[in-house]
């Protein structure tokens with residue numbers, strides 16, 4: 535068993551409700567998604583994403599997509615992967631969700647760079663999907679980084695990034711619009727965004 539595999543095996547996730555039960559002292563929990571827990575490997579620049587038992591197959595799928603993106607600096611590099619984990623660059627900074635939460639301004643140039651990163655991914659034959667605030671970072675060096683590429687292979691069109699850009703230009707970028715928004719409001723917005731009626735309203739607003 536190699537060192538990463540050994541580390542991954544210390545992460546104990548309940549089969550019943552995906553609750554995180556225990557993990558090695560050399561790991562720091564840095565994020566939780568709908569399919570995985572993500573840890574920083576202490577005293578390193580690497581992060582390890584450990585998938586919930588029912589989503590372990592995504593480790594291989596997501597790694598394959600990251601490998602297609604190899605060399606594009608907007609995406610983390612991959613160091614290793616296994617049955618239920620991926621080891622990648624640890625990104626030091628804030629997700630866009632945290633930026634909005636903490637009142638850190640998201641600039642027009644950041645939005646353009648994300649657009650460019652997505653274009654580069656499309657240029658590699660991928661279909662960028664699931665582009666939401668928690669999957670986009672602004673690093674401490676003011677660079678843009680994108681993570682969580684598992685759905686970049688899907689054929690269905692995903693309008694999330696277009697919708698976010700619409701909200702950015704129509705509301706967020708206006709001088710009077712609050713730049714700091716509490717988690718509860720952001721989560722409420724995210725909850726309603728998943729409702730078909732809101733998707734319809736978005737599509738109508740965007741065509742106006």
Ligand SMILES: Nc1ncnc2c1ncn2[C@@H]1O[C@H](COP(=O)(O)OP(=O)(O)OP(=O)(O)O)[C@@H](O)[C@H]1O
Pocket residue numbers: 564565566567568569570571572581583610622623624625626629668669681682
């Ligand atoms: N390489 C990284 N460096 C720093 N933080 C990270 C990294 N990867 C993930 N994170 C943090 O962990 C969170 C969850 O990671 P990720 O989006 O990969 O999980 P997921 O289960 O696939 O998410 P989703 O719910 O979007 O499907 C991210 O929103 C982010 O805050």
Ligand SMILES: [Mg+2]
Pocket residue numbers: 567668669682
């Ligand atoms: Mg995510």
